[in-house]
Amino acid sequence: MTVIAVLHTTAKPTWTTWRLLNAIKEHGVKPLYITPDKITVEIGRAGCVFKYLGKCIDVDAIIVRSIGVFLRLEQFIRRLAMLKHIEEQGVFVINPSESLVLARDKYTSLRILSRSGIPVPETKLTEDAEEALRTVSEWGSVVIKPIMGSRGIGSIKIDDPDLAYYIISYLMTYGYPLYIQKYIEKKNNRDIRVFVVGEKIVASMYRVSRSPNKWKTNVSQGAIPETAEIDDEIADIAVKATKILGLHYGGVDIAETIGYKHKYVVFEVNAMPSWKGLYQATGIDPAKYIVEYILENLRK
Numbered sequence: 001m002t003v004i005a006v007l008h009t010t011a012k013p014t015w016t017t018w019r020l021l022n023a024i025k026e027h028g029v030k031p032l033y034i035t036p037d038k039i040t041v042e043i044g045r046a047g048c049v050f051k052y053l054g055k056c057i058d059v060d061a062i063i064v065r066s067i068g069v070f071l072r073l074e075q076f077i078r079r080l081a082m083l084k085h086i087e088e089q090g091v092f093v094i095n096p097s098e099s100l101v102l103a104r105d106k107y108t109s110l111r112i113l114s115r116s117g118i119p120v121p122e123t124k125l126t127e128d129a130e131e132a133l134r135t136v137s138e139w140g141s142v143v144i145k146p147i148m149g150s151r152g153i154g155s156i157k158i159d160d161p162d163l164a165y166y167i168i169s170y171l172m173t174y175g176y177p178l179y180i181q182k183y184i185e186k187k188n189n190r191d192i193r194v195f196v197v198g199e200k201i202v203a204s205m206y207r208v209s210r211s212p213n214k215w216k217t218n219v220s221q222g223a224i225p226e227t228a229e230i231d232d233e234i235a236d237i238a239v240k241a242t243k244i245l246g247l248h249y250g251g252v253d254i255a256e257t258i259g260y261k262h263k264y265v266v267f268e269v270n271a272m273p274s275w276k277g278l279y280q281a282t283g284i285d286p287a288k289y290i291v292e293y294i295l296e297n298l299r300k
Contacts, residue, residue: 003058004294005032008065016274016287017065023287027295032059036067041085049089061092061294064100065272092297094290095271099246103271106147107179109245113269116244118237119262122182129168132178136164141183144171157183184265187256191267192228194238195278195286197249198293201235203284204228205277225281234264241269249290251275 004024008017013033024031040051048056067079083097095103103109110120124135125147136142136158144167145155158164171178190208194201207223230238238252251273254266275286 001030002060002295002298003030003032004061004063004291005034005059006063006065007034007036007067009035009037009068010066011035014065014274015276019275019279019285019287020063020065020290023285023291026288027291029291029295032057034062036079036082039082041082050086050091059091060298061094062086063094063290063294067100092294094248094294095250096246096248100271102245103247103250103269106145106268109269110266113241113244113266116240118241118244119265121184121260121265121267124178124180126178126180127172129172129178132168132180133161133164135180136161139182143181143183144168145179145181147177147179184255184260185258187258190223191253191255192230192234193273193278194230194234194252194254195249195273195275196238196242196247196252197286197289199239199243200289201230201238202286202289203275203278203282204230204234204238205281207277225277227281237264237266241266245269245271247271248293249286 006013006017006020006024008014010017013021017033021031021033034052038053040054042049042051050057050059062083064083067083068075071079080097080101083093083100087093087097102112107123107125110123114120122139124132126132126135141157141159142164143155143157156167158167168178188206188208190206192204193207194204196202204227206226206228208226209223234254237254241252242250247269251270252266253268253270254264256264279285
């Protein structure tokens with residue numbers, strides 16, 4: 001019997017993970033919930049490379065929902081090495097380990113997208129505090145973000161060079177690189193989340209800030225999800241961005257800009273997107289499409 005595992009770090013499945021487990025079961029496939037800390041991989045032993053809770057297991061595919069957020073470098077490397085080894089054993093891992101790393105590194109992913117013709121905001125990466133302060137003075141309004149992060153947590157909008165001095169000094173004291181992005185004003189104070197599976201757009205939504213004074217449009221930060229009708233240009237950007245980063249599925253965050261050199265910009269491509277807000281706004285559950293995509297690939 002075909003077995004599809006869902007990998008997440010929490011002891012109990014999250015809402016999104018439950019949607020996947022239910023969708024797997026509804027397609028007549030055996031679901032399995034696993035956490036990365038209980039997985040063991042081994043070199044030099046024939047027939048049993050992949051163990052879970054000390055027992056050999058045989059799965060056909062793994063959907064990676066999370067490998068962890070606040071990880072030591074050693075943990076991060078181990079979990080990626082683990083996924084890579086499992087991939088080499090013929091297990092269909094979605095999204096692939098190399099693409100997960102690429103999407104998680106915001107600067108590198110934007111660099112590759114820009115090189116491929118996808119419009120992105122002007123972005124700078126430095127450890128030079130003086131250069132960072134010059135950038136604030138030159139751009140006027142910037143957003144300083146964690147180079148690896150999600151849900152808008154830790155992103156700070158700065159308009160004042162004096163405030164920038166204190167924030168940059170603090171970050172530099174603790175050894176954080178400075179990931180600086182030119183602030184882009186969004187039309188109607190909203191952005192667009194486009195959910196792509198394979199080369200198909202399954203759903204899209206606006207994420208509208210609750211207040212003109214709030215610039216973040218993450219649903220987890222209080223933004224309101226609304227159904228979006230997207231044009232062909234946005235659809236083309238979303239599918240291309242996902243494909244360029246080697247993702248089988250992803251959540252592409254796009255904004256229609258005001259007064260910027262590009263009409264649309266891609267802020268990020270999320271390789272492990274949640275979709276509770278998308279489901280609330282559209283009634284569409286991407287879990288079904290992800291499972292169908294996996295089964296199509298397993299049959300090839």
